[in-house]
Amino acid sequence: MTAAKKVxxxxxxxxxxxxxxxxxxxxxxxEGQGPLGNTFDKVIDDPYCGEESWEKAExxxxxxxxxxxxxxxxLKPRDVDYLLAGDLLNQxxxxxxxxRALAIPFIGLYGACSTIYEGLAVGAMLIxxxxxxxxxxxxxxxxxxxxKQFRFPTEQGVQRTPTAQWTVTGAGALLLTxxxxxxxxxxxxxxxxxxxxxxxxxxxxxxxxxxxxxTMVHHLTxxxxxxxxxxxxxxxxxxxxGKELLEELMRSYGHDLSERHNxxxxxxxxxxxxxxxAGGSGCGCPATVTCGFIMQKLRExxxxxxxxVGTGALMSPLTTGQGETIPTVGHAVVLEA
Amino acid sequence: xxxxxxxxxGGLICVAVQLLMDLTNFKVTPGHVLVxxxxxxxxxxxxxxxxxxxKFAGAGATVPLSGLGHILxxxxxxxxxxxxxxxxFNGGVAAAAAGITAAVVFGYFAALLFKPKG
Numbered sequence: 411m412t413a414a415k416k417v418x419x420x421x422x423x424x425x426x427x428x429x430x431x432x433x434x435x436x437x438x439x440x441e442g443q444g445p446l447g448n449t450f451d452k453v454i455d456d457p458y459c460g461e462e463s464w465e466k467a468e469x470x471x472x473x474x475x476x477x478x479x480x481x482x483x484x485l486k487p488r489d490v491d492y493l494l495a496g497d498l499l500n501q502x503x504x505x506x507x508x509x510r511a512l513a514i515p516f517i518g519l520y521g522a523c524s525t526i527y528e529g530l531a532v533g534a535m536l537i538x539x540x541x542x543x544x545x546x547x548x549x550x551x552x553x554x555x556x557x558k559q560f561r562f563p564t565e566q567g568v569q570r571t572p573t574a575q576w577t578v579t580g581a582g583a584l585l586l587t588x589x590x591x592x593x594x595x596x597x598x599x600x601x602x603x604x605x606x607x608x609x610x611x612x613x614x615x616x617x618x619x620x621x622x623x624x625t626m627v628h629h630l631t632x633x634x635x636x637x638x639x640x641x642x643x644x645x646x647x648x649x650x651x652g653k654e655l656l657e658e659l660m661r662s663y664g665h666d667l668s669e670r671h672n673x674x675x676x677x678x679x680x681x682x683x684x685x686x687x688a689g690g691s692g693c694g695c696p697a698t699v700t701c702g703f704i705m706q707k708l709r710e711x712x713x714x715x716x717x718x719v720g721t722g723a724l725m726s727p728l729t730t731g732q733g734e735t736i737p738t739v740g741h742a743v744v745l746e747a
Numbered sequence: 748x749x750x751x752x753x754x755x756x757g758g759l760i761c762v763a764v765q766l767l768m769d770l771t772n773f774k775v776t777p778g779h780v781l782v783x784x785x786x787x788x789x790x791x792x793x794x795x796x797x798x799x800x801x802k803f804a805g806a807g808a809t810v811p812l813s814g815l816g817h818i819l820x821x822x823x824x825x826x827x828x829x830x831x832x833x834x835x836f837n838g839g840v841a842a843a844a845a846g847i848t849a850a851v852v853f854g855y856f857a858a859l860l861f862k863p864k865g
Contacts, residue, residue: 457865562777564865565863572773
């Protein structure tokens, strides 16, 4: 028996495309000063967000993004069928603790930085499958919690390599609904976990580019579409080196991305003046850029069809310490105005 | 004059290590540098090269991490003179005790008084 809504090997096409009826973004000071500064709903200058710890600060960002989304849609938490969320911290504590506060039936996700796209894909499936009418999806990261989790405490002042990316402090949330107005999710392509043997946690873009390429190629094959069918092919957080590598990989598969590709990690910061090295990264990077800038462009119909590919590096500090390479994944979603 | 010497020797140690990181495509990490400098200090001190450097450059040789290695090596050597084989085990850390305790005490007060800004 074949699945009715499945197209090709990895893609699903939604019969009634779910609607992104509201979005909200909350970011830190550095993101607020970046080129997309005016596309975010709220900028919190204090890295602690008035809390005692950075972990609590990250939770505040995520919770505010969810509450703002609900307010915009004029809904209460009890009106929401499922909350889909995840982050970068051990046991996805940011999402878990925010879910405790919101008391919405909760499905925790871990796709590292791809989480917002994983959530969009799973959420859209739940809605089109008839299992939910309203779903909240969100993801967050914080520079200081991520550095502590994956690299070194920032107080140690360890030098960052040129390929290192700057974890975005911010959270993005969106409300997926069965009906309503707003950009629609028409397809989703769930990625395979890919590992070409990169083991450098300071060069995540290069590690993740093959996963993005794998998912993009499968998406285009499954849907029998070409790069030209999209106004924008957006990747999550590859940064400048990952972008270069992705475009090269896609050329080798016969797809020329050149003019139509961009990356949230490149869009969110001014690399010349903000000292972020290879660009932005973290769950908050694709979450805030997609829920902010990209959704705005879709609502204004400056963009009509976007293929968003969230990319995630699925290692842990333990596996890095044990010398393992970095498994990566890319989840793609088609957003239409 | 001692300031100039300290600046030159201490600076050169840092330049050498920075180049080691930059020219190895960052495969040499700060962790490697930390362990490598201490170990190098131990080795250089054991063969008698580091002591003259300390005499020549003062803090320029004792402040970098290799200076800690030097203290550990000299402590172990003196420990052996004093207490035989057991001294090789306790002499190093005993000699470095002031530095280690200072790190704990000042670290504690810094954590108490200041809040990291991220």
